[in-house]
Amino acid sequence: MERSFKAEVESLRLGEGETFHGEGILAVTKALLQSGVSYVGGYQGAPVSHLIDVLVDAKPLLDELGVHLETSTSEAAAAAMLGASINYPLRGAATWKATVGTNVASDALSNLASAGVKGGALIVIGEDYGEGASIIQERSHAFAMKSQMWLLDPRPNLPTIVNMVERGFELSEVSNTPVMLELRIRACHVYGRFKTKANRRPQFSRHDLIERPDFDFSRICLPPATYAQERHKVEHRMPAAIRYVAENRLNEMFPGDAGEIGVIMQGGLYNTVVRALHQVGLADAFGRSRIPLYVLNVTYPLIPDEVAKFCVGKKAVLMVEEGQPDYLEQAINVVLRKADLQTRVHGKDVLPMAGEYTSETVLRGVAGFLEKVAPRNIDVARATSRVKTVDEHKAQALSLLGGPVPPRPPSFCTGCPERPIFSALKILERDLGPTHISADIGCHTFSTLPPFNLGNTVLGYGLGLASSAGVGPSFNKRVISMMGDGGFWHNGLTNGVASANFNRNDGVLVVVKNGYSSATGWQWLPSSLQSRSAGPGGMTIEGALKGVGVKWLKTVYTYEVSKVVKVLKEAMTTAERGLKVIIAEGECMLAKQRRVRAEDAKKIKAGKRVAMPKFGVDDQVCTGDHSCIRLSGCPSLSVKENPDKLRRDPVATVIETCVGCGNCGEVSHAAILCPSFYKTEVVYNPGALERVLDGIRRRVIAWLATPEAIPTPALPGEARMAEAAE
């Protein structure tokens, strides 16, 4: 990738007793090395991309330790890698974004969990839930329960997170079970510190090789071994895990004087709960709470004895559990029923079933709980009034603002090579009418947002083409499927292209090739021009497509909008049957700018000729119709006050952030919009000849120029005002 993580890599080298400062996900990375992992694999995705990105840059350190890093092409591949820990005492970790990544990985995970592990296997999942999430809203908890893997949900502070990584490996080994460590977005990005330990060289690694393969049929996922494995899960692994968690006190209990009630929470929500209690005067800034707290740093399995111990003698407890279904609340009710304890369990009755538990949500939940239970010696009114104050603040703001402010949906960046594809599709729509578009996952999913509003379904990563298989045959024109180069290599080649060809699909596939896994932070792909080992990865999308029998294959450069329109139209209308694939090529502009800006600056400094492009709009020619913006949505293409006295509607304008990609000019050309756009290239360090020529040209042009407009004479009153102002 184009970004460098040099500083982050340094912090991975910290030794015994030093202090680490940094983000949560980086702390996890450091903790993996402290735990002596042999191998790490993963697939990028917010909020855990950094783990792999930083390790890629940490190659020398990994080489020293003998740790193998795999930048997997999908979560399934990353999960399958954990198979190394089934037979051998190798500690390993895999990471991805959840729940989507876990969905992809679950085939391997089920098998892994059934076989069980000898070496510790840790899965670090970035729980992309709530504000800022880019995926469907589901819980990872279900995966833990169905496959019997343990789920850690540590308090969002670095020492706890790091401790849970280290304990997670031990837990995995004593219970022969893979362990998932769940981190929410804010926890991944939380900046804090912890005391480090020295990195540990793994027992077996590239430096210390395994000599004999281990064959043990009981670890093969075939009957009858699978029956034994299931029994082993319930008879051995679960009890061992419960014992370990309880003995090592991975869950935490904090006492309080209001012992009549209690709050149970997922570890990740601890800080939010404490702050809510602080707000209503029931805790201090250091977490000393008047209400006893039971913090589940391990949310699966529950430890029945601990739950019972916490609840005994309590009138009621509040279960703070984010997401749905309410697995924990149900499980706690079961524990209490079996223990014959009469403690009432509140949770989803005072907290919302769906959605992120922000501080406001939790505050409302705590207040609702206190109101329902009305415990002795607790100032319930204070909580109630705090909630009321929140409501009043918001109501006041809304009434002063006169209504909600307009949303600001994400969109393609300035200069994005994907924008022109959708501009072209919009232009094509005028000609052929709209058709069904199966969108895919990636930056290009933003086509479904304004101003394009293109894309009728999104079914999953790399599944754009596959998701058109059913609708295509029933549609009155060819349907279009989108796929990014990320999705292509993730599974689109097989699930999409091979399947489409196998089934004689007659649709159109647009492969958006920007050279990176851009949406997740510019990781390299098999078809990138670069790879971890420098130089290209040696795989091409064209080659792969031909290999699976694609006959109709065209490559277009996305910024040439007219050509994109032409090729799309051809694909839509040709008599040729079979899958038609268009590779729409253009390097991710953010990545390109990162590189090119530095190069240009260097060249200018060195006295070399550089022409810096930018676009402009003639504000006298623009009539303020804004078609150009409707067909582009570029952040650098904006509007400004019309300088013309006679006109009122704002005119289009290109702001400083323009990188000169040329899309606005090309769109205006392809859609025949208007002659307002022009491109400028400012030449730095021009050669002697160019300078002389420029001088001559400028003189001739000045002489040729059309005479200026005669200024409008001032009206009598105006003239006096102008004089007074002088």
Place this chain on the structure above:
Amino acid sequence: MAATDPRPVTLMIAAMGGEGGGVLTDWILTAAHEAHLVAQNTAIPGVAQRTGATTYYMEIFPERMPDGASEPVMSIYPQVGDVDVMVATELVEAGRACQNGYVTPDRTTLIASTHRVYAIAEKTAMGDGRLDTTQIETAVRRMAKRAVLFDVARAARDNGSVINAVILGAIAGTGVLPIPAETFERAIRAEGKSVDANLRGFAYGLKAAKGDIVELRPRAAKPAAATPSEVLADFRDRVVRDYPQTAREIVLEGAARCFDYQDAPYATLYLDRLDRIAAADKAGDGTVTRETGRHLALWMTYEDVIRVAQIKTRTARLDKVRAGAGAKPDQPVIATEFLKPGIDELCSILPPVLGARVIAWADRTGRRDRLHLGLHIRTSTVFGFLMLRLMAALKPWRRRGYRYGVEQSLIERWLRAVEAAAGRDAGLAREIAECARLIKGYSDTHRRGMGNFQRLMDTLVEPALAAAGDKRPDFYANAAAAIATARNAALADPEGQALTRTLDQLATARA
């Protein structure tokens, strides 16, 4: 657990992608670290680099913690009513912060930029979709305990700095965080990138927050130097003599525009035409005359290839292009124009009979939308410039072109309607005059606008005027309202779907 409990000082930053929010929080963390304070930051960068809103939330515990003491529990979420400093790098984002409850009068110091980054819905409107932000500005001032509002983007630009450095200065200047300004400066130095530029921005922000800088307002355009202009003086005198005060400025501008566009007789034609409206509007306050004058001038100076070439080949425009590109005087600037003339553009300058025939042929064979000549003209070269300049030189020929006749007869049709209405009802006349606003843009856009305009004339305007003398009360008011509704519908979507719907509804209502 009294109210005097120590609590973390909280800071929330609502930024947009690319504004350096990450660096800003790093500076603050470095400064807090140097001040031996426990600080925590978290972010929702989500789709940050992709232009979406990005928020950072930070807590700093104001007391030094002795080694080994239990640490405060920091929240990773901001709380309504508990934000000490709210930063918004754009005005509507400040509004959003208020809407979400993060700016409260008892606690929050708000630092916000007054500049606008328009949301997509504001930009894509066919007319003017921009939000009126006066109310937002008033609201955020009312909601904040203290509001530091200034144009941060401009401050950064003027000081050769970046938004995040100016913001850091402003944060330091409010004095709410338990960290002195010098410590922040040291953090900038420690980071070591673009130190001077960042320190300049920091210093400005610091002063702005301390109230040492009078708030920046957009520079008001200086009134143009009143060059006495013999040529236009007659028109000025005529306007002053014949037109009400309210209309003069626009009418004179319109006459000057027609003069620049064609010649003195054309400007005279403009005023002659407008005289009719002024006469019919005598009883009114001049608004109808002014608004008709505005649209008449714009219509009479319709943007044909000659006009576009004229504008693009003027020295003032060339200077503007250089300035927009940010070129220094000695730097060559390569300028490329994106032009795509087609059948319409060609016919506009052909003789009427020929032009009409070609258009008819093109329509018949479906070539009108298909035949175009895509040109990338380099106007920084003599040859490229000359091409445009010769086009501009066709000005005298314009009257003999096909389009001239077409436009003039449509103008007359519209003008007759406005005139007829002006004699009866100023409100109706005003709405009819406004319909000319639909006609703008080029090629397809222009034709679409023209089509919508004619639909309005056919279905609403002319029938209303034909029913002259209708004695029903509110007849004119209803007609005016219908026209306004349909016109707004025509501006709602480029495909004209809303217009069709609206016209259908109006027809049903009448039936």
